[in-house]
Amino acid sequence: MKKLTTLLSASLILFAYGSAEDRLRLDDVIDPLPEIDTSLPAPHESMRLEIGERHWYHHEIVQYLDTLAESSPRMTPLGEHARSHGRRPLVSYAISTPENIERLDEIRQRRKTLIDPSAKMDLDDEIAVLHMGYAIHGNEPSTANVTPLLAYYLTAAQDPSLTEQLKKVLIILNPVFNPDGLDRFSHWTNSNRGRVPSKDPRDREHTEAFPSGRTNYYWFDLNRDWLPHQHPESQGRLKLFHEWKPNVQLDFHEQGSGSSYFFMPGKPERVNPLTPRINQELTEAIAEYHRKVFDKEGILYFSHEGYDDFFVGKGSTYPDLFGCVGILFEQASSRGVQQDTNNGLLRFPLTIANQFRTSLSSIEATAALRRELLEYQRSFYADNAKNQKASGHYLATAEGDPTRLREFARILQGHQIKVELLTETIEVDGISYPKNESISIPADQPQSTYLRSLWNRQIEFEENIFYDVSTWTLPLAFNLQYTIEPIKKVSSAPLEDSHLSARPSNPLPHSETGYLLDWRDSASPALLYALLETDANIRVATRPLRAQIGDDQERDFGYGTILVARKLGEPLPREATNALQAAYAKGVPVFPVASSGTRSGIDLGSRDFKSLKLPKVLLVTGPGISAYDAGEIWHLVDTRIQMPITMVETYRLAGTDFSDYTHVLLTNGLNALSENGLNKLKTFVKNGGILWVQGQSAVTWAIDKELTEGVWRKTKEQKALEVAKDRKDDDEPSKYELPERRSFAQARDDAAVKLVRGSIFNTSLDITHPIGYGFSSQELPVFQRASKFLDRSLNAYSTPVLYDKEPLLSGYISEENLELIAESASVIVDQQGSGAVVLCLSNPNFRAFWWGTQRILVNAIFFGDLLEEPQ
Numbered sequence: 001m002k003k004l005t006t007l008l009s010a011s012l013i014l015f016a017y018g019s020a021e022d023r024l025r026l027d028d029v030i031d032p033l034p035e036i037d038t039s040l041p042a043p044h045e046s047m048r049l050e051i052g053e054r055h056w057y058h059h060e061i062v063q064y065l066d067t068l069a070e071s072s073p074r075m076t077p078l079g080e081h082a083r084s085h086g087r088r089p090l091v092s093y094a095i096s097t098p099e100n101i102e103r104l105d106e107i108r109q110r111r112k113t114l115i116d117p118s119a120k121m122d123l124d125d126e127i128a129v130l131h132m133g134y135a136i137h138g139n140e141p142s143t144a145n146v147t148p149l150l151a152y153y154l155t156a157a158q159d160p161s162l163t164e165q166l167k168k169v170l171i172i173l174n175p176v177f178n179p180d181g182l183d184r185f186s187h188w189t190n191s192n193r194g195r196v197p198s199k200d201p202r203d204r205e206h207t208e209a210f211p212s213g214r215t216n217y218y219w220f221d222l223n224r225d226w227l228p229h230q231h232p233e234s235q236g237r238l239k240l241f242h243e244w245k246p247n248v249q250l251d252f253h254e255q256g257s258g259s260s261y262f263f264m265p266g267k268p269e270r271v272n273p274l275t276p277r278i279n280q281e282l283t284e285a286i287a288e289y290h291r292k293v294f295d296k297e298g299i300l301y302f303s304h305e306g307y308d309d310f311f312v313g314k315g316s317t318y319p320d321l322f323g324c325v326g327i328l329f330e331q332a333s334s335r336g337v338q339q340d341t342n343n344g345l346l347r348f349p350l351t352i353a354n355q356f357r358t359s360l361s362s363i364e365a366t367a368a369l370r371r372e373l374l375e376y377q378r379s380f381y382a383d384n385a386k387n388q389k390a391s392g393h394y395l396a397t398a399e400g401d402p403t404r405l406r407e408f409a410r411i412l413q414g415h416q417i418k419v420e421l422l423t424e425t426i427e428v429d430g431i432s433y434p435k436n437e438s439i440s441i442p443a444d445q446p447q448s449t450y451l452r453s454l455w456n457r458q459i460e461f462e463e464n465i466f467y468d469v470s471t472w473t474l475p476l477a478f479n480l481q482y483t484i485e486p487i488k489k490v491s492s493a494p495l496e497d498s499h500l501s502a503r504p505s506n507p508l509p510h511s512e513t514g515y516l517l518d519w520r521d522s523a524s525p526a527l528l529y530a531l532l533e534t535d536a537n538i539r540v541a542t543r544p545l546r547a548q549i550g551d552d553q554e555r556d557f558g559y560g561t562i563l564v565a566r567k568l569g570e571p572l573p574r575e576a577t578n579a580l581q582a583a584y585a586k587g588v589p590v591f592p593v594a595s596s597g598t599r600s601g602i603d604l605g606s607r608d609f610k611s612l613k614l615p616k617v618l619l620v621t622g623p624g625i626s627a628y629d630a631g632e633i634w635h636l637v638d639t640r641i642q643m644p645i646t647m648v649e650t651y652r653l654a655g656t657d658f659s660d661y662t663h664v665l666l667t668n669g670l671n672a673l674s675e676n677g678l679n680k681l682k683t684f685v686k687n688g689g690i691l692w693v694q695g696q697s698a699v700t701w702a703i704d705k706e707l708t709e710g711v712w713r714k715t716k717e718q719k720a721l722e723v724a725k726d727r728k729d730d731d732e733p734s735k736y737e738l739p740e741r742r743s744f745a746q747a748r749d750d751a752a753v754k755l756v757r758g759s760i761f762n763t764s765l766d767i768t769h770p771i772g773y774g775f776s777s778q779e780l781p782v783f784q785r786a787s788k789f790l791d792r793s794l795n796a797y798s799t800p801v802l803y804d805k806e807p808l809l810s811g812y813i814s815e816e817n818l819e820l821i822a823e824s825a826s827v828i829v830d831q832q833g834s835g836a837v838v839l840c841l842s843n844p845n846f847r848a849f850w851w852g853t854q855r856i857l858v859n860a861i862f863f864g865d866l867l868e869e870p871q
Contacts, residue, residue: 021347021349022050022052022053022054022197022337022347022348022349023044023050023051023052023053023349024050024051024052024149024349024352024353024356025042025044025050025051025149026042026149026152026153026157028349028353029353029356029357030153030157034157034158034159034162035157035158035159036156036157036158037072037155037156037157037158038156039071040068040071040072040152040155040156041067041068041071042152042156043064043148043149043152046064046067046068047060047063047064047148051145051146051148051149051349051352052145052337052347052348052349052352054190054193054337055141055145055185055186055189055190055348056144056145056148056186057182057183057186057187058088058144058176058179058182058183058186059088061144061145061147061148061175061176062089062091062175062176064148064151065077065091065093065147065148065151065173065175068148068151068152068155069093071155072155072156073098073101074095074096074097074098074101074154074155074166075093075094075095075101075151075154075155076093076094076101076104077091077092077093078091078092078093078094078172078240079091079092080236081236081237081239081240082232082233082235082236082237082239083232083236084178084179084180084216084217084232084233085180085216085217085218085231085232085233086179086180086183086217088179088180088183089179090174090176090177090179090233090236090237091175092172092173092174092175092240093151093172093173093175094170094171094172094173095151095154095155095166095170095171095173096127096166096167096169096170096171097163097166097167099167100127100166100167100170104170107127107129107170108243108244110126111129111243111244111245112245114126114245114374114377114378115245115323115377115378115380115381115446116381117378117381117382117384117385117386121378123371123374123375123378126370126374127167127168127169127170127370128168128169128170128247128248128366128367128369128370128373128374129169129170129172129244129245129246129247129248130169130170130171130172130246130247130248130249130250130362130363130366131172131174131240131241131244131246131248131249131250131319132171132172132173132174132250132252132359132362133174133177133237133249133250133251133252133315134146134147134174134175134176134177134252134355135175135176135177135178135181135182135252136177136178136222136223136251136253136315137178137181137213137214137215137221137222137223137253137254138178138179138180138181138182138183138184138185138186138213138214138215138216139181139184139185139208139212139213139214139335140214140252140253140254140331140333141182141185141186141189141254141333141335141348141351142252142254142331142333142334142348142351142352142354142355143252143253143254143331143355144175144176144182145348145352146252146352146355146356146359147173147175147176149352149356150173150356150359150360151173151175153356153360154166154171154363162363164367165363165364165366165367166363166367168366168367168370169363169366169367169370170244171363172240172244172246174237174240177222177233177237177315178215178216178222178233180216180217181212181213181214181215181216181222182213183213184211184212184213185208185212185213185214186213188208188209188213189205189206189208189335189336189337192204192205192336193205193336193337197336197337197338198336199338199339199340199345200339200340201257201339201340201341203336205335205336205337206335206336206339209623210621210622210623210625210627210649211621211627211631212627215627215628215631216231216233218231218631218632218634218635218638218639219627219628219630219631219634220628220631220632220635220847220848221628221847222234223251223253223314223315224313224314224468224847225313225847226238226312226313226314226315226318227312227313227318227411227454227472227474227849228313228411228847228848228849229411229414230635230847230848230849231848235414238414238415239414241319241322242322242415242416245322245323245324245377246319246324247324247325247366247370247373247374247376247377248286248319248324248325248326248327248362248365248366248373249315249316249318249319249324249325249326249327250327250329250359250362251314251315251316251326251327251328251329252329252331252355252358252359253328253329253330253331254330254331254332254333254351255330255331255332255333256332256333257332257333257334257335257339257341257346258332258341258342258343259330259332260299260300260301260302260332260343261294261299261300261301261302261329261330261331261332261354261358262301262302262303262306262307262328262329262330263287263290263301263303263327263328263329263330263358264283264286264287264303264307264309264316264326264327264328265280265283265284265287265303265304265309266303266304266305266306266307266308266309266328266467267304267305267306267307267308267463268280268304269462269463270308270309270310270463270465270466270467271308271309271310272309272310272311272312272317272320272321272453274312274321274449274452274453275309275317275320275321276376276380276383278376278379279320279325279376280309282325282369282372282373282376283325283327285365285369285372286325286327286362286365286366286369287303288365289361289362289364289365289368290357290358290361290362290365292361293357293358293360293361294354294357297357299354299357300343306467307328307330307467308466308467309326310466310467310468310470311466311467311468311469311472312450312453312472313468313472314468315328316328321449321450321453322380322447322449322450323376323377323378323380323381324377325373325376327362329355329358331351331354331355332346332351333346333351334346334347334348334350334351336348380449381446384446384447384448384449385444385446391443391444391486391488392442392443392444392486392487392488392489392490393420393440393441393442393443393486393487393490393492394440394441394443394451394455394482394483394485394486394487395422395426395428395433395438395439395440395441395482395483395487395490396408396433396438396439396441396475396480396481396482396483397422397433397434397437397438397439397480397481397482398478398479398480398481399481399520399776399777400518400520400521400589400776401520401521401522402437402500402501402502402521402587403521403522403523404478404479404480404521404522404851404852405437405438405439405478405480405500406500406501407478407522407851408439408474408475408478408480408851409439409495409500411474411849412441412451412454412474415447415450415451415454416446416447417441417445417447417450417451418441418442418445418447419439419440419441419495420439420440420441420442420492420493420494420495421436421438421439421440421492421493421494421495421496421499421500422434422435422436422437422438422439422440422490422491422492423435423436423491423492423493424490424491426438426487426490428483428487429483431481433481435491436499436500437500439495439500440490440492443486453472454472454473454474454475455473455474455475455484456473456810457471457473457476457484457809457810458470458471458810458811459808459810459811459812461812464812464814465749466757466758466812468757468758469757469758469759469785469811470757470758470759470811470812471758471759471760471810471811471812473760473809473810474849476760476781476809476810476852477760477781477783477846477849477850477851477852478849478850478851478852479775479777479780479781479851479852479853480852481777501586501587502587502589503585503586503587504584504585504587507581507584507585508580508581508584508585508590508592509550509592510592511592511593511594513565513593513594513595513596513604514537514563514564514565514566514572514593514604515563515564515565515580515590515591515592515593516547516549516557516561516562516563516564516590516591516593517561517562517563517564517588517589517590517591518557518561518589518591519540519558519560519561519562519773519774520558520560520589520774520775520776521588521589522640522851522854522855523583523586523587523588524562524588524589524774525640525641525858525862526640526641526642526643527579527580527583527588527590528562528612528862529614529615529641529642529643529862530579530583530642531562531564531576531579531580532612532613532614532615533575533614534573534575534576534579535567535570535573535575535576536564536565536566536567536572536573536576537563537564537565537566537567537611538562538563538564538611538612539562539563539565539609539610539611539612540560540561540562540563540609540610540612540773540862540863540866541557541558541559541560541561541562541563541602541608541609542559542608542609542610542770542866543559543601543602543606543608544556544557544558544559544561544601544602545557545561545598545600545601545602545603545604546598546599546600546601547591547593547595547598547599547604548593548594548595548597548598548599549591549592549593549594550592550594551594553594554599555591557601558767558773558774558776559767559768559772559773559774560770560773560774560859560863562612563604563609564576564580565604610865610866612862612863612865613662613865615643615662615663615861615862615864616646616660616661616662616663617637617643617645617646617661617662617663617664617665617861618645618646618647618648618656618658618661618663618664618665619633619634619637619645619646619647619648619665620648620649620650620653620664620665620666620667620670621647621648621649621650622648622649622650622651622652623649623650623651624650624669624670624671624672625650625667625668625669625670626667626668626669626695629667629668629669629694629695629843630647630667632843632845632846632847632848633645633665633667633694633845633857634647635848636845636848636854636857636858637861640854641858641861646661650670650672650673653673653677654673654674654676654677654680656680658680658681658683658684658689659684659687659689661684661689662688662689662690662864663689663690663691663692663860663861663864664681664684664689664690664691664692665692665694666691666692666693666694666698666702667694667695667698668694668695668696668697668698669697669698670698670701671697671701673705678705678707681707682707682832684835685707685832685833685835685836685837686832686833686834686835687833687834687835688833688834688835688865689835689864690835690836690837690838690860690861690864690867691707691708691835691836691837691838692838692840692857692860692861693707693708693837693838693839693840694840694843694844694857695786695840695841695843696785696786696787696788696841699786699788699790699839699840699841700712700788702837702839707837708830708832708837708839709830710790710791710828710839711790711791712788712789712790712791713788713789713790713791713820713824714820715816715817715819715820716816717739717816720737720739721739723737724737724738754787754814754816754817755785755787756784756785756786756787756812756813756817757785757811757812758783758784758785758811758846759783759784759808759810759811759812759813760781760782760783760784760808760809760810760811761781761782761784761803761804761807761808761809761821761826761842762779762780762781762782762803762804762807762808762809763779763780763781763782763801763802763803763804763807763826764778764779764780764801764802764803764804765777765778765779765780765800765801766778766799766800766801769797769800769829770859770863770866770867771800771801771827771829771838771856771859771860771863771867772800772801772859773855773859773863774855774859775855780801780852780853781809781852781853782801782826782842782844782853783842783843783846783850783853784821784826784841784842784843785843786841786842787817788841789803789817789820789821789824789825789841790824790825790828790839790841791824791825792823792824792825792828793825793828793829793830793869795869795870795871797869797870798828798829798830798831798869799825799827799828799829800827800829801825801826801827801842801856802823802824802825802826803821803822803823803824803825803826804822804823805822805823806822807821807822825839825841826840826841826842827839827840827841827842827856829867829869830869831867831868831869835864835867836864836867836868836869838860838867840856840857844856844857845857
């Protein structure tokens, strides 16, 4: 198979490529070139493929690195640490001196001792660990394509200075963080390159189709998944990181083609407040080695601007709160083989060469600063133990939803944060934390710094411009009942896998009447879809009830409770019984009903139990649509509801028969649809369809195209400007007000501070509305990036989610926007004919970890027939 792959690769090269300029070898980037061990295969010798000749695929990179590791005593494979959604293996390698490679297990064990403040350790003979990570964005090709040449040099070069560096440094080489995205991009650019490559930035080779290779299989940015680690690539990456506890982590990227080269430090005003000062001092010290290399070659670069170290969920900042130094690199991207830029012709081999240079300068810096880096990491954990301000335990619970609480605990444990089970019921500030249904997180633990970053709420900032989100308070994202401050006296025990799950020891008891499914649990939607695929009688409670469960047992059920019963004269379908039994065995809250009559609330035969039908959902994708927003929906529906979804690209919408679907889901980005397509959408809604419109640009488009109605709120400045624009020539200046004159250089920052870059707001939720089914509280934290705000509906019953009068919980928002968002609409339901348009300004499934609000979209999918406007 390897031989066949090599032959295919060679034939592709002969067909399309071959220019001597389109390749990079060691003598192109190392001068003078040291003696090379010729017994080791160079990339072009092993693969018959030059570096830079075309874009390598993931399997080719792994094949070559495996071959090299088999041949060199300096390099050994560490195995597969994850497998992507696309079933591609994620692998890593250790590179150092043969002596260090021989004692890998010892080095790994000593990393645990290094961060243990109680253990004595002599740092004189300790080596530093350098984690080198590439290609987390698949369409930033120089990052992955440099790794074969880099590994070859590190194993084959007979350079005494390199040998001395490798004695002091163990390299963990992670060649491809995002193999699915890399292969998507490589296939695109390799398939769209001519024999004579185009330099035109508008050429197909340089402009990917939707979705780009930046993202993973489900179109997520994996460099924003370090914190929530919702994807297997990230889960394996975190496990590898914590296994080796690196001293330095490198995060290689590309930026716009017209830029130069960036390396950390970033903007000093935007460093996370929990990051120790010594971290930034070491970052600056490492940067000197990059500057020296680039200055020697006359290569332009920049630091201290643009990028930052604030959000702790990306690869260059995450390590900073674990006693490590994270470094971001950004090379101007050629995308294809060559591209004209404002700096001249940018060739792919040149981009690879620059990544090669900073890879080597990072190794040199890590070796030279070995002692300082080790002392920093050791003191970081010693300070955590010594200066821990908070003692006691944080508490958290999720009423009626152990599935959500288990996922929350899993995220914490992925960061090696200790989580325990509460073994004694406690009430704090009027909130009950039931034993065996709540978790307890010790505040004083080795990873206390990262725990604080996840728990913190922040509304005041030194800098009001953000590269990414301004807040990420994890308990709010999960809509948990939780203590903001640690509680002193708590009884808890180690959290086991079997905890927080009502897995029964006996099978589901039979019921002639039917079964009730508690809709509050996050595992219930997948079961509901499976049941709707059967021929059972499935209904939803639009009023609460207290039902008899088993012998002399009663239980309260709220709005949205699902009733599973048989149809008249028919037994319950076997498929439905099997689905119920399988879910019950896994702990999904299914309850056999003893009687159709209830002690309070509606009876099971009530007309307030409404029939449900199987949803068939169309998701709008393609050019113009935000791949992030669409991917989040696809991932939710596909992996959590386990429901098929039809994805239709924007240019095919006008020719689509919407009557085949119950729902059309539209996210940010659609800006063109023919008049015929618009009319078909309007007819779809009037005939009973549900149009879900999510995000600021999508809602704006829907209102502009008269698919729905909405009134945007305006600032005083915007209103004054409208008056000024409408002034007449003879109007007195006192009748209107012109904007204050400002500095031209300030324009970019002025625009940025008006943005809502990702903040958390409290809302008032109507839990009696179908959109609110399954929620236990009328208070709901939501995540929003929109900086336009809607008045609530003219119908008194049709704004199920409304921002509070003082809504800001955490994050940045300007004063004028804070005034606008107060008591504005987050979700509006606009009934039209037999269907409805649902406007949602927040993102209920942001980056897949907003488990606390994802139910809003789920409810719109399953309860679409109930979305009406009472008069």
